[in-house]
Every structure is written in structure tokens, then in C-alpha cells.
Amino acid sequence: MRIAVSRVIPEVGLNLLREAGDVTVWEGELPPSRDELVRLAEGADGLLTLLTERVDGDLLDRLPSVRVVSNMAVGFDNIDVAACTERGVAVCTTPDVLxxxxxxxxxxxxxxxxxxxxxxxxxxxxxxxxxxxxxxxxxxxxxxxxxxxxxxxxxxxxxxxxxxxxxxxxxxxxxxxxxxxxxxxxxxxxxxxxxxxxxxxxxxxxxxxxxxxxxxxxxxxxxxxxxxxxxxxxxxxxxxxxxxxxxxxxxxxxxxxxxxxxxxxxxxxxxxxxxxxxxxTPHIASASFTTRARMAELAARNLLAVLRGESPPRCLNPEVLTRD
Incomplete structure (x- = not known):
């Protein structure tokens, strides 16, 4: 499986992904632009995002291979869940841990x-x-x-x-x-x-x-x-x-x-x-060593579960998982 990660995240999450497939990570300190994100995720099966990435129908149409978007956040206002559902793309988040x-x-x-x-x-x-x-x-x-x-x-x-x-x-x-x-x-x-x-x-x-x-x-x-x-x-x-x-x-x-x-x-x-x-403060509410590591781990487990045909821990549109 091929996986794209839109920013460097704690190693516990990256290690889980690397053990499972080919992982490409955006190394920049600032978020990738829309075109940079498309280049990063081209051909990817799964996309791990942060709140800084807008995921909508236009992006997904440019990334037709993506089957799951795993957001490393409890919120998902950056994701058009309806557009994802329409295209059969699972959307996962990381509640509770933060x-x-x-x-x-x-x-x-x-x-x-x-x-x-x-x-x-x-x-x-x-x-x-x-x-x-x-x-x-x-x-x-x-x-x-x-x-x-x-x-x-x-x-x-x-x-x-x-x-x-x-x-x-x-x-x-x-x-x-x-x-x-x-x-x-x-x-x-x-x-x-x-x-x-x-x-x-x-x-x-x-x-x-x-x-x-x-x-x-x-x-x-x-x-x-x-x-x-x-x-x-x-x-x-x-x-x-x-x-x-x-x-x-x-x-x-x-x-x-x-x-x-x-x-x-x-x-x-x-x-x-x-x-x-x-x-x-600069959006640091979840910024403890332990919490960010738990968020990264849950985001990785969500993504991998979908790609393996399993039920992810936290999915917003589980109905797409049962489609043929």
C-alpha cells in the first residue's frame, strides 16, 4: 500500500505506517499547497492529513486512488465528508485522546x-x-x-x-x-x-x-x-x-x-x-508529548484498518466500508 502524510508527525504513527507500506511525508515546516499535496499523494491509497489541509471533491478527483483520509484531529471542518462519502472514501478522526x-x-x-x-x-x-x-x-x-x-x-x-x-x-x-x-x-x-x-x-x-x-x-x-x-x-x-x-x-x-x-x-x-x-497561543491545545503521540498512532491505525478491509477505530462515514 502507498500512503501520503501531509506533515511530519510523531514517530509512533510514522513507524506504524512504514511497517505497512510505502510512505511519503511532506517534510516542510509549512503545510503543502494544493498542488504540492496532489504531487505528494499521487497514486496513494491512503492520505493522513492535518487541519491545515482542505480535502474536498476537487482534491479527491485529482487523487482517484485514495480510499481513506485520516485526519490527525478531533475536528473535521477541513474535510468535505459528503464529497468523500460520494466517492467511497472513508474519513477518520482522532477524538478522545486529546x-x-x-x-x-x-x-x-x-x-x-x-x-x-x-x-x-x-x-x-x-x-x-x-x-x-x-x-x-x-x-x-x-x-x-x-x-x-x-x-x-x-x-x-x-x-x-x-x-x-x-x-x-x-x-x-x-x-x-x-x-x-x-x-x-x-x-x-x-x-x-x-x-x-x-x-x-x-x-x-x-x-x-x-x-x-x-x-x-x-x-x-x-x-x-x-x-x-x-x-x-x-x-x-x-x-x-x-x-x-x-x-x-x-x-x-x-x-x-x-x-x-x-x-x-x-x-x-x-x-x-x-x-x-x-x-x-498558536493552536497548541493538544500539544503534549503524550497526546500528540496518541493522535498520530490513532490516525495511523485508522488509515491502516481501512486499507486492510477492517473496521477503523474512529470513522465518520462507516457506510462506505460496506460498499462493494
């Missing part, structure tokens, strides 16, 4: 913004630490505050569990109520507008789709408390960037912690970065 690590980063951003950790660190590095200041670097308490979680899937629930350790009140918004989770986590369901109005911190954990794209805009940000903090470790386009910039300019909210942005990457001269209480 849940706890992503929740760690979400809570880390929350603490970093609230306690103004990057500001303090930068002041020390700049030689601006002169003395203990009774009015310096004040921010909101995290313990005992109200956390609103938008999207109570695996990652949202993991963030809620962390919040309990800080004695936080947890609200959540989801398309349907989760009574069993409410009981386990002591979480209270709210309509989105009510959650935004009541919460001291709002953490986003929804997939990117037509319903969630731009769901946090001017109207929603204006409903939040002036002392509130917005955290986004979901997908950048869930938040309207211009609206968030206006929210910081007008003081509608106190701060924001973003691991994902729109555009992504966020340019170094973007006006959002002028605000010290906006903390931005």
Missing part, C-alpha cells in the same frame, strides 16, 4: 488572563518590576466564580471537572440538556443569552459548522459582563474577530484567551494583540 490535554490548555488560558500571568512575565523581562504594588496587575478571582461552558461534549465536561476543583459554579449551553452530566458535574443548563449574561468566564467547546460559525458576535459579546473573560479553544471562526476587537475597544468584556483565531495564524500586527488582557 480531551484532557485540551481541557488543561483551556483552563490554563483562563488562569493566564484572569491572573494576568503573561503581563507580569513580560514586565519582569522588560525590567519593569520595581516593587510590590498594591494596585498592580489586579484581576478577577477564578475560585468561586461562574463558568459558562458552551458545548458540553467530552472537552467541555473535562473543563467542568476542573472548575469543580476551583469551587466554581458551572453553567452550560448545549442543543439538548444532559441530565446525567448535570447531576455528575453539578452543572446548570441555560439558554445561550442567559449563560453569557450570568458567567464570569465563558469557555467555547463546539465544533465548527454552519450553526456555530460566527455564533459569538457583537450581540453576544454585549450580553457578557464588562468583567467577563472569553476563552476559545474550539475553532477560530466560532468567534467573529471584528466583534471581539470591538468588545475589547469598547470595554464590553474584560479579556480573552484564544488558542484558535480567525484568521489563523493571527498576524503579529493584528490589533487584537495590542490588548495585554488578550492572550493568544
Amino acid at each position: 480531551t484532557e490535554t485540551t481541557a488543561d490548555l483551556a483552563f490554563g488560558l483562563l488562569l493566564a488572563v484572569a491572573r494576568r500571568i503573561p503581563e507580569g512575565h513580560n514586565a519582569v523581562r522588560a525590567g519593569a518590576w520595581r516593587t510590590w504594588e498594591p494596585m498592580g496587575y489586579l484581576g478577577p478571582d477564578v475560585h468561586g466564580a461562574t463558568l459558562g461552558i458552551v458545548g458540553l461534549g467530552r472537552i467541555g465536561q473535562a473543563v467542568a471537572r476542573r472548575a469543580r476543583g476551583f469551587n466554581m459554579r458551572v453553567l452550560y449551553h448545549a442543543p439538548r440538556r444532559r441530565p446525567e452530566v448535570e447531576e455528575e458535574l453539578g452543572a446548570e443548563w441555560r439558554e445561550l443569552d442567559a449563560l453569557l449574561a450570568e458567567s464570569d468566564f465563558v469557555s467555547l467547546h463546539v465544533p465548527l459548522n454552519e450553526q456555530t460559525r460566527g455564533m459569538i458576535g457583537r450581540e453576544q459579546l454585549r450580553r457578557m459582563k464588562p468583567s467577563a473573560v472569553l476563552i476559545n479553544t474550539a475553532r477560530g471562526p466560532v468567534v467573529q474577530t471584528d466583534a471581539l476587537l470591538e468588545a475589547m475597544e469598547q470595554g464590553w468584556i474584560w479579556g480573552a484567551g484564544l488558542d484558535v483565531t480567525d484568521p489563523e495564524p493571527l498576524p503579529a500586527d493584528h490589533p487584537l494583540l495590542r490588548y495585554p488582557r488578550v492572550v493568544v
